[in-house]
Amino acid sequence: MFTYAGNPRAQWFFDSPNDLATVLAMALLALAGVMVCVVRRFPESGWPRTVCAVALGLVIGGLMVELLRTYSRGGWVAFLAGLGIFLLSLKSGRRVPLLMLGLFLALLLLLPNGLSRADPVAGGVDRSVGNRWLVWKGALTMTSDHWLGGVGSGEFGTQFTPWYQPIKMTTRYVAALNNYLTLSAERGILVLWGYLCLVFGILYTAWRKSRQTQNAWMLGVVSAQVVYLVAGLFTYSLTKWEVAWIFWTFFVVSSWHIVKNLRNSWRQRLAFPKPNAPPFLAFLTPIGASTLICLLILFSGSRLLAELSTRADFFIFNETGQQQHGVIVSPTRNDARGVIIWSHGKGGSIREDGKDTLRYLAEKGFIVVSIDYRDGGMDGLEDIRALLRWVLHNKEFESYPMYLAGFSLGARLSILAACYDPDPRLKAVASIGSAATWPFPEISPEEHLYDLKCPLLIIHGEEDRVNSVAQAYELERLCKRYRKSHELFIVEGASHYLNEEDQWFTALDRIAAFVDKH
Numbered sequence: 001m002f003t004y005a006g007n008p009r010a011q012w013f014f015d016s017p018n019d020l021a022t023v024l025a026m027a028l029l030a031l032a033g034v035m036v037c038v039v040r041r042f043p044e045s046g047w048p049r050t051v052c053a054v055a056l057g058l059v060i061g062g063l064m065v066e067l068l069r070t071y072s073r074g075g076w077v078a079f080l081a082g083l084g085i086f087l088l089s090l091k092s093g094r095r096v097p098l099l100m101l102g103l104f105l106a107l108l109l110l111l112p113n114g115l116s117r118a119d120p121v122a123g124g125v126d127r128s129v130g131n132r133w134l135v136w137k138g139a140l141t142m143t144s145d146h147w148l149g150g151v152g153s154g155e156f157g158t159q160f161t162p163w164y165q166p167i168k169m170t171t172r173y174v175a176a177l178n179n180y181l182t183l184s185a186e187r188g189i190l191v192l193w194g195y196l197c198l199v200f201g202i203l204y205t206a207w208r209k210s211r212q213t214q215n216a217w218m219l220g221v222v223s224a225q226v227v228y229l230v231a232g233l234f235t236y237s238l239t240k241w242e243v244a245w246i247f248w249t250f251f252v253v254s255s256w257h258i259v260k261n262l263r264n265s266w267r268q269r270l271a272f273p274k275p276n277a278p279p280f281l282a283f284l285t286p287i288g289a290s291t292l293i294c295l296l297i298l299f300s301g302s303r304l305l306a307e308l309s310t311r312a313d314f315f316i317f318n319e320t321g322q323q324q325h326g327v328i329v330s331p332t333r334n335d336a337r338g339v340i341i342w343s344h345g346k347g348g349s350i351r352e353d354g355k356d357t358l359r360y361l362a363e364k365g366f367i368v369v370s371i372d373y374r375d376g377g378m379d380g381l382e383d384i385r386a387l388l389r390w391v392l393h394n395k396e397f398e399s400y401p402m403y404l405a406g407f408s409l410g411a412r413l414s415i416l417a418a419c420y421d422p423d424p425r426l427k428a429v430a431s432i433g434s435a436a437t438w439p440f441p442e443i444s445p446e447e448h449l450y451d452l453k454c455p456l457l458i459i460h461g462e463e464d465r466v467n468s469v470a471q472a473y474e475l476e477r478l479c480k481r482y483r484k485s486h487e488l489f490i491v492e493g494a495s496h497y498l499n500e501e502d503q504w505f506t507a508l509d510r511i512a513a514f515v516d517k518h
Helices: 015-043 047-069 072-089 094-110 114-118 129-144 156-163 178-188 189-213 216-231 241-262 279-305 350-363 377-393 410-421 443-453 468-481 504-514
Strands: 310-317 323-330 338-342 369-370 402-405 428-433 457-462 486-491
Touching: 015 047, 015 072, 015 094, 015 216, 015 410, 047 072, 047 094, 047 310, 047 504, 072 094, 072 189, 072 504, 094 114, 094 279, 114 189, 129 156, 129 279, 156 241, 156 350, 178 189, 178 279, 178 338, 189 216, 189 241, 189 279, 189 377, 310 377, 323 350, 323 402, 338 377, 338 410, 350 369, 350 504, 369 377, 377 410, 402 410, 410 428, 410 443, 428 504, 443 468, 457 468, 457 504, 486 504
Parallel strands: 338 369, 338 402, 402 428, 428 457, 457 486
Antiparallel strands: 310 323, 323 369
16 A cells, blocks of 8 residues: 555555546546536526535545545646646636635645645655656656667666666666656657647647637546646556546547537638638647657757766677677766676676666776676686677777676686686686586686686675685685685675675675776
């Protein structure tokens, strides 16, 4: 259950209180239009007007209480935006929206912690505003990165977490908490532009015609759609049909209303203020607004993109001719001090290591190169060796010192690659959680460490249950035996994965400091 400051948030059967708030706000605006129709239909006081007004008033009051109990700031803002459009569009019957506004404010004052929730910076009760902004920034940069076709439907989370999410932000998101940024990031800016043109075009035309005829019911329907569009700035609901079906129902009603009222003439169907105006002029406002929004998203994303470490994909071929995918992550704020060839653990991937390792090391001032190598024994070693040779012979990196680093299996393979392929430009090797001994001699560091020509950093968790900490001490013993330059760093109380607090980042900081010395 969602809570705010100890108060349960109304949710009903929806996925989140924000979804319920959007539905309730749309329903309230539609009922507001019905209420104005009732007032106009029965201008004189009498039992029909009284009965209808009381019944609608009770329903509106109950729904408004539930809207406030969601503690959804986005829902509240959307409701007030829709109510404002409705109020300004009416020439008579404005008492209804004004009474609704007064009721909303009065209930907000009575709501426990209502005012603090309405203030996005009050007391720091939650971090939703700050987190939402960080997710929006990531979505903007993702759109700028993939502006034409997007990253793919439903792929926002898989791309955001490794490449666009702030490094020490742990919450995972599958959407951008914004309908429009999610759509542009997943499908591309042209799809967003088309969606906005369609929705704005119908909504704008229906609003103009309803305002001219003072059709209160249709103005309520249009205002309800405004609620959905504004709520979409703060939450993602495009694929949540329990929310979206109401909007699309109102959208169809608006379209039908346009056709019904303007079917007598081809020119009149476009709702022009002047009979002789060219037909295309009716679309200039929604098209212009849609274009402006899309250009603003692209411009903002391009500015924010400069704050992120840059990523480039590449492919290499192993000894069997198989193509393997890799990435190069480069720093943005400083000139690179070297190239770190990073190897993830068994069963890991570039994507899983993107945020917490590759980008973190890049922000420390290194170019980080990594591939998704084959997990099996010699196959994995051959892949890492092929990557090392590719980096050493790549003219882009010829002026930089080289370093090998890895975790678990990747650490063992990094040590072995340095032993198998010693090179003067390879200045150091760093391992996290590596084994020292292995049943197969060709992939056991114990059998090859005497060939190591560069310093070795050994990092190990004190409570490692995968590769016992004794493996770290064995590596240290071998280094002393063969007189290899080395450092040992045992992370107190840490497991194999160094997943408590900042243990992982502490290890990466130690790697950065170690390679800087060599």
